[in-house]
Amino acid sequence: MSVMNGFRTELIDKIVNINGHILVYPIDNEGIKDFDIIEGEIKKLKFIKKSIPMLEAQILALGDSQSSGGLLRGVPIDRLSNIDIISSNIIEGKLIKNNDGVIIGSRLASNLSLSTENNISIMSPRGISSPFGTIPRSYSYDIDAVFDIGMTDYDSSVIFMDLPIAQEFLNLGNVVGVIQIFVDNPEKSILYKDELDKVLEEFDVFSRDWSQTNASLQEMLIVERNVMFLIFSLLLIITGINIVSGLIILVKDRSREISILRAMGMTKTSISRLFIITGSKIGFYATLTGLFFGILVSVYVENIRLFIMSIFDITLFNPEIYFLISMPSEIHIPEVITITILSLSLSVVATIYPAIRSVSKDPAEALRNE
Numbered sequence: 001m002s003v004m005n006g007f008r009t010e011l012i013d014k015i016v017n018i019n020g021h022i023l024v025y026p027i028d029n030e031g032i033k034d035f036d037i038i039e040g041e042i043k044k045l046k047f048i049k050k051s052i053p054m055l056e057a058q059i060l061a062l063g064d065s066q067s068s069g070g071l072l073r074g075v076p077i078d079r080l081s082n083i084d085i086i087s088s089n090i091i092e093g094k095l096i097k098n099n100d101g102v103i104i105g106s107r108l109a110s111n112l113s114l115s116t117e118n119n120i121s122i123m124s125p126r127g128i129s130s131p132f133g134t135i136p137r138s139y140s141y142d143i144d145a146v147f148d149i150g151m152t153d154y155d156s157s158v159i160f161m162d163l164p165i166a167q168e169f170l171n172l173g174n175v176v177g178v179i180q181i182f183v184d185n186p187e188k189s190i191l192y193k194d195e196l197d198k199v200l201e202e203f204d205v206f207s208r209d210w211s212q213t214n215a216s217l218q219e220m221l222i223v224e225r226n227v228m229f230l231i232f233s234l235l236l237i238i239t240g241i242n243i244v245s246g247l248i249i250l251v252k253d254r255s256r257e258i259s260i261l262r263a264m265g266m267t268k269t270s271i272s273r274l275f276i277i278t279g280s281k282i283g284f285y286a287t288l289t290g291l292f293f294g295i296l297v298s299v300y301v302e303n304i305r306l307f308i309m310s311i312f313d314i315t316l317f318n319p320e321i322y323f324l325i326s327m328p329s330e331i332h333i334p335e336v337i338t339i340t341i342l343s344l345s346l347s348v349v350a351t352i353y354p355a356i357r358s359v360s361k362d363p364a365e366a367l368r369n370e
Helices: 002-019 035-042 077-082 106-111 163-170 186-199 215-253 255-263 268-299 301-312 333-349 352-358 363-368
Strands: 022-026 048-062 067-075 090-093 102-105 119-130 133-147 158-162 178-183 205-209
Touching (some): 022 186, 035 048, 035 178, 048 077, 067 077, 067 106, 067 119, 090 106, 102 106, 102 119, 106 133, 119 163, 178 186, 255 268, 268 301
Parallel strands (some): 067 158
Antiparallel strands (some): 022 178, 022 205, 048 119, 048 178, 090 133, 102 158
16 A cells, blocks of 8 residues: 555656646647736736746657657746756756757667767657658757656656747747646645636636646546555455454364363353454454564565565566656555554454354363264
């Protein structure tokens, strides 16, 4: 559960921090032409921290001998530092070197065998019209910096470019495709969106908050969480069955001793209490042991993953599939308390049937059958 919690938090946090809390889109396919005026109106709202106009386009990135599909993002170069998840994860070069350069992801740089000492060629299908059709545009740019945010999907495809350069390269004029908005409290973005929509009524745009933009991702994570809860419930049931089975065997093996104690005057309640206490002790110590090792594994899950990978030469938590390059873990104390209480309660409940069975036979008959 801690890995699922960590995965959800880490994934959503990184996606939201790079894409924005609220996104403003054009109603038509012609882009947002008056984005400067819209930004001026947006910034009047108190809950707005920052806004970033952006242009996006699918492109083909070319190295010396390799090529890879990518996503070009044109943003004002002086505002790129406002995207904290990018500016704080520069691993090579400088964030702002010159307006004509680009900033690329670490995996894209690795796939194309590029560094800040090389140039990258970018090809766009939005080319120049000619009598023979559209000729794709292709230009070469200096690589100013390389970022690594720990998300494979972004590190292997995204290229940042200064907005005016991107507009010229894509031959789109002075328009943007989206305005990213960051607010003071992302959890309230759905409420802020309603207030923002009132300001944007006079413009040909609409807005969506991060939960709407990533609705399919959230649904997927909820399904995975429910599946994990189902698996955990089945494990609890199996644990309860094991306790019941173990105590029934113990009752059968100790039937002679139980009969002797009954014959000596020990009450049914006292004997039943012995088995309840015995089963509860087993559950108590098992729960404590599981709690200790569960927390230990949750805290050091990434170290354990790396150790197993180094020993057996296998890949666990493939970043190409799970988007993140490391296995996150986040312990929620309320969940730990709930699981502990459920485990202890199940341990006590599981002892009731064996305890009743231990005193169900007549002691004299049980001794005759021995």
